[in-house]
Amino acid sequence: MPHRFSKLASGTMDSFIMSLVDVAARPGMISFSTGLPDNSLFDVEGLAAASAEVLREMRGDALQYDSATGYVPLRKRIAARCRKELGFDAGYEDVIMTNGSQECFDLLARMFLDPGDCMAVENPGYLGAIQSFSAYGPELLGVDVGPEGVDTGMLSEAVGSGAKLFYSIPNHQNPSGNSYSERVRSEVAGIVRGSGCLLIEDDAYGELGYSGRAGRTMKSMAPEDTVLTGSFSKTIAPGMRIGWMVVPEWMRAQAGKSLEAMSLQSGTLCQKIVDRFLEEHDYDLYLGRLRRAYSEKKDFFLDAMEDELPDCMGWNDPKGGMFVWLTSPAGSDAMRIFDAALERKLVVMPGKPFHVRGGGNTLRLNFATPSEDQIRVGMKALGDACRDVLGKRGDASRALLPPPL
C-alpha cells in the first residue's frame, strides 16, 4: 500500500465507545455501556405527522439545499429558547446548525487549534469530544472534575499556561453525571472572560435535569468567550443528527465558512421536521415526560445497585441526564470488573478511557437504555462480577473509601 495517511489521521484515537457498541449488539447481551437514549420515549407519531405535513406543504422545497448554517425558522426557535431558558441573548444568525454536536467539536478544534497548541479538558471528560479535539494534535491539559464540578484552581493554571479552548459539560456530565455548582460556574466564567481561552459549554444534557436546569449557563456570564453547543440527540432523535452551536458575533463568518468547507450544510429536511414538531408540541411538556421517565429509571437503577453491589462499591445520585458513576476501592482495577461482567453477558463502560490521568477504579453506567428487566438481570451480573474481582476485601471496606467522584 503506497498511500501514506496524514499526521492528522494517524493521530486520531481509536474509539473504545464505538467498539463497545458492536459488542453490546451481540445477541443476549445486556448493555449499561452506551450513551443511547431510551428509544421507547421518542415521539414516533408526532415526528411522523410532522414529516408528512412538511412534505405535503413545502413539496420539493422541503428536499432542496438550504442555507449552509441551517433552516432559519428552527434557528429562530433555538435562539428564542436561549433567551427564555438559558439566560442570554441570541439571534438566529448566532445559531449554526451542525450534523450532531460532534461536528461542532470538530469545527471548533479546526477553527482554533494549531499543532502544538494546548487545550483544557475535564478529567474525566467526554471521550467522543476529546477524540475529536485530539485529531488536531493539541496538548491536552486535564482538569479534575468532582461532585461540585471542575477544579477551578487547576483550570486557572491551565488557562494561565495558554490553553486556547476549555471543553466543559456543566450539567449531568458525561461520564460522571455530576453538575457544576453555581460558585464553580461563575468562577469558570470569570477565568475565561477576556483570557484568550474559549469556553465550549456542551449543553447536551442541560434539558434533562429532573427538577429543571442544574444551574445558570456560563454563556450567560461570559457571552463573548463562550460557544454553547446543543443537540436534539438526547431529547428528540439521535438519528436525525441535529446539533447546533451558539457563537459570539465575532465568530459567525468564520464558523459559516469552515462549516461549508467541511460538509456544505447539515440535513435541512430533518431540521424542517423538528421545527414543525416543536411548533405543534409544547416542548417543556414533552421534556417533562422525558425527565420523569429518566428520573424513575434512575431510582430503579440505584435501588438495584443498592441491592446487588457489594458494600465496597461507591456511586453518586445524579440529578439529571443518563449516567451514574461507579467507583471500586482505591487501587482496584475496574477494567477487570468490565471483563468479568462481559463474561456474564453484561457490557459496562470502564471509566479509564475518559481520563487524561487516573480513573482506573471507575465505571460509567447508563441507566437510560436498559429495560427494568435488563436492569434487574444486569445488576445481578455486575454484583457477581465485582465480587469475583474484589473477592473478600469487599464487604467491610466501604466506610474507608473517599466519597465517590
Add this chain to the structure above:
Amino acid sequence: MPHRFSKLASGTMDSFIMSLVDVAARPGMISFSTGLPDNSLFDVEGLAAASAEVLREMRGDALQYDSATGYVPLRKRIAARCRKELGFDAGYEDVIMTNGSQECFDLLARMFLDPGDCMAVENPGYLGAIQSFSAYGPELLGVDVGPEGVDTGMLSEAVGSGAKLFYSIPNHQNPSGNSYSERVRSEVAGIVRGSGCLLIEDDAYGELGYSGRAGRTMKSMAPEDTVLTGSFSKTIAPGMRIGWMVVPEWMRAQAGKSLEAMSLQSGTLCQKIVDRFLEEHDYDLYLGRLRRAYSEKKDFFLDAMEDELPDCMGWNDPKGGMFVWLTSPAGSDAMRIFDAALERKLVVMPGKPFHVRGGGNTLRLNFATPSEDQIRVGMKALGDACRDVLGKRGDASRALLPPPL
C-alpha cells in the same frame, strides 16, 4: 477579540458560490448560477410514503443512533449498484455513508494531506471540493480539462512531482459539463495505479447521462488507488444530505475512525427512508425520467442561447448533468458580463473562481433549475449583457475563436 483563529481556519477560502445563493434568492432575480437540481422533479409522494412506513414499522429504532459508517441495508444496495452498473466489486463494508459528498472531500483531505503536500485538481474544477481541500493548505497543481477530459500529460507530471491526491469529475463535470473520453479514463487509471497518488473519482453526475453513463469508472480500472464518491443530492434530495464513498479495503478502518471524530455518523433516519424508497421504486426508471427532463431542459436552454446570444459567444452541448459552459472571446472579461447580467436581474456564475489559472473569459450556466419562462427572460438579459460588454466587436468574430473549452 483575544481569540486567534487557527491556520487551518484562516486558510479556508470564501465561497463565491454560496454568496451567490443569497444574491439569487433576492425577489425578482432569475438564476442560472447555482448547482441546485430542479426540485419539481423530486418524488415528494414517494419519499413521504417511505418516511411514513419506516417510522410506522421501525418505530424508535428508526430514530436511534446507528453504525458510524451508515445504515447497512442502504450500503448493501449501493455496493450492489457498484457491481451491476459501475463495473467494480464492492461489499457494504467498503461503502461509508457521509453527510453529503462534501464530507467525503473533507475526510479524504484530512486523511491524506499534511501541510506542504501537493495535490492535483482539474482546471477548471469544482469549487466546493477545492475549498474543502484548500483548508488543509496543500499546494494545488491545476491540470487542464478540455472536451475530452483531463490533460493526461499534465496529470502525469503532477503525479511525478508527488501529488498525493487527484480530484476528478469524469462525468458531466461541474463546472464545464464535459466528460472524459475512454482513452483519457484508462490513461488516468494507468497514471495513478501504484503511484502513491490517490484518485478521488467524484461520480455526482454519473447517473445523469442523458443516454446512459458517459464511460467506464476509473475505480474499475484502478480499484486499490481510487475512492469513488457518490451522492443522492442530484438525483433524490439534497436536503437529506446522503453522500458516500467506496474505499479500498486498506482504507476502511482509518476512514471509519476519522469520520467518527468528525461527526460521529451521518443522518441514518434519512438513509432508512431512501433505502425504503429504493426498495419500492425502480431506480433506473426513476433516473430515466430525470434524464429525459434534464435533456429536454438542456435542449430548450441551448435553443434560447442560439436565439439570444451574440455570435462571438461559444458553448458546448453537454451529454448529461446540469451545466453548460460558456466562453466569451479570448481576452474579454466574463466578470463584466456577470456584472452586466446582475444589473438586468440575472445571476450567472463566472468561470474564473473554478480555475487555478486562466478562465477569465468563461461562465458556468445551470439549465436545470430555471423554468422555461425564466430561461426565455433570463437568456434575453444575458444576450443584452454580452452585447453591453463586448459592444460591436461581437457579431463578426465567432470564427476566430478557439473551440469552447
